[in-house]
Amino acid sequence: MIRDILTYLIVFILLVLTQVVILNNIELGGYINPYLYVLFILVLPFETNDNLVLFLAFLIGLTIDIFSSTMGFHTSAAVFMAFSRKYILKLIQPRGGYEFGTTPSLQHMGLSWFMTYAVILVVLHHLFLFYTESFNFSQFFSTFGRVIVSSIFTLILIFIVQLFNYNPNARK
Amino acid sequence: MRNLLRFLTKNSFIFLFLILEIFAFWMLIANNNYQNSKFLNSSNFFVGNFFSSIHNVKDYLNLKEVNKELAEQNAKLQSNNISSFVKVYGRIYQINDTSYHQTYMYSAAKVVNNSTNKRQNYITIDKGDLNGIEAEMGVISAQGIVGIVKNVSKNFASVMSVLHDKNKISAKIKKSGYYGSLVWEGNNYREAQLIDVPNHVKLVKGDTVVTTGYSSIFPENILIGTVKEFELPEGNNFYNITVEFAVDFKKLSHVYVVRSLQKKEKDELEAKSEQEIKE
Numbered sequence: 001m002i003r004d005i006l007t008y009l010i011v012f013i014l015l016v017l018t019q020v021v022i023l024n025n026i027e028l029g030g031y032i033n034p035y036l037y038v039l040f041i042l043v044l045p046f047e048t049n050d051n052l053v054l055f056l057a058f059l060i061g062l063t064i065d066i067f068s069s070t071m072g073f074h075t076s077a078a079v080f081m082a083f084s085r086k087y088i089l090k091l092i093q094p095r096g097g098y099e100f101g102t103t104p105s106l107q108h109m110g111l112s113w114f115m116t117y118a119v120i121l122v123v124l125h126h127l128f129l130f131y132t133e134s135f136n137f138s139q140f141f142s143t144f145g146r147v148i149v150s151s152i153f154t155l156i157l158i159f160i161v162q163l164f165n166y167n168p169n170a171r172k
Numbered sequence: 173m174r175n176l177l178r179f180l181t182k183n184s185f186i187f188l189f190l191i192l193e194i195f196a197f198w199m200l201i202a203n204n205n206y207q208n209s210k211f212l213n214s215s216n217f218f219v220g221n222f223f224s225s226i227h228n229v230k231d232y233l234n235l236k237e238v239n240k241e242l243a244e245q246n247a248k249l250q251s252n253n254i255s256s257f258v259k260v261y262g263r264i265y266q267i268n269d270t271s272y273h274q275t276y277m278y279s280a281a282k283v284v285n286n287s288t289n290k291r292q293n294y295i296t297i298d299k300g301d302l303n304g305i306e307a308e309m310g311v312i313s314a315q316g317i318v319g320i321v322k323n324v325s326k327n328f329a330s331v332m333s334v335l336h337d338k339n340k341i342s343a344k345i346k347k348s349g350y351y352g353s354l355v356w357e358g359n360n361y362r363e364a365q366l367i368d369v370p371n372h373v374k375l376v377k378g379d380t381v382v383t384t385g386y387s388s389i390f391p392e393n394i395l396i397g398t399v400k401e402f403e404l405p406e407g408n409n410f411y412n413i414t415v416e417f418a419v420d421f422k423k424l425s426h427v428y429v430v431r432s433l434q435k436k437e438k439d440e441l442e443a444k445s446e447q448e449i450k451e
Contacts, residue, residue: 142359
């Protein structure tokens with residue numbers, strides 16, 4: 001238990017640092033910005049208390065907001081993503097439910113499940129983030145383009161990070 | 173009462189979501205009104221220091237380019253220096269007489285945080301209240317204008333970049349002197365729109381766009397950029413002009429904060445005239 005908390009604390013710090021120090025400076029094509037920190041909300045264990053997920057999402061969003069001086073943008077999007085996570089997990093639940101002690105990762109759940117899970121949540125997060133940022137629908141299509149392209153970059157990064165922990169021989 | 177409590181605990185997930193989301197939006201809205209954004213923005217002491225130390229590393233990587241820029245600017249200043257002019261009155265040579273008087277003062281600052289990818293971009297610089305920086309001062313770099321100081325803390329100042337959809341800067345075509353407003357629409361950090369230039373002005377691609385100095389925030393004739401494209405929509409009296417910025421906002425490192433010595437006097441005079449009209 002304590003080990004888990006420590007692991008997730010380190011993941012939290014690493015993801016915030018990566019986001020703030022490196023990724024916020026990467027702006028591919030002018031305004032495409034990958035948001036890798038959402039990985040933290042993705043990989044929280046299945047049995048985590050739902051309210052705790054909301055709180056942790058709030059915390060990581062707030063931290064990112066403080067460091068990029070965009071008060072509220074990331075907080076609201078991260079909380080929204082944590083909210084949707086509960087229902088998405090229920091929606092794509094495999095037959096027989098989730099095994100105890102597994103986490104929603106590439107290693108435990110396999111490629112197609114993880115892909116569905118990550119794509120839905122990342123796109124939801126980015127949609128929320130970019131539309132609150134523009135705060136109007138007059139530039140609907142240009143904002144939508146940003147959502148799609150940024151989501152693709154975030155997803156590529158998420159898969160790269162997941163592959164670091166992937167051990168094909170250890171599969172159940 | 174017990175039913176109410178049971179209802180609350182049963183739906184605690186949704187209520188918590190709503191509370192956190194409302195809090196986030198409250199922050200968002202309180203912050204959008206940027207006069208109130210002193211709350212936890214990046215002029216915040218801790219975060220500012222954090223970015224300063226990161227920037228120290230980044231600075232080394234840019235040293236070569238910065239040196240080149242500084243040398244260029246030194247040369248330019250040297251040629252504009254008052255001691256390199258000699259005023260001629262008949263046969264008497266006069267240097268540094270009282271017919272010159274200073275209207276603007278510059279102080280150098282370093283950019284410690286910057287963004288270009290949002291619709292409202294802010295820049296944090298490492299000079300603040302202690303260095304005499306005040307709100308509403310202009311910020312320029314060796315290449316051209318950068319933004320306007322919005323908030324000041326003890327050691328840092330937060331600058332509203334030209335890349336901000338609420339920032340409107342009065343600009344003119346250098347060649348003809350006609351002026352309009354420069355606005356940024358939030359798409360491309362290299363380009364902005366110049367509006368309100370009347371249709372009888374002759375324009376050529378590559379015309380220089382400079383500041384007017386009307387607001388006393390920026391001195392006159394500070395470079396903004398060049399005309400990249402222009403078009404005259406049918407039945408419209410004003411051009412749509414696309415201006416390419418001279419400053420590359422992604423490479424911003426050393427900037428100058430402009431203090432206008434006459435702004436207060438000018439603003440007071442203008443306010444007085446306006447008040448008289450109202451009366």
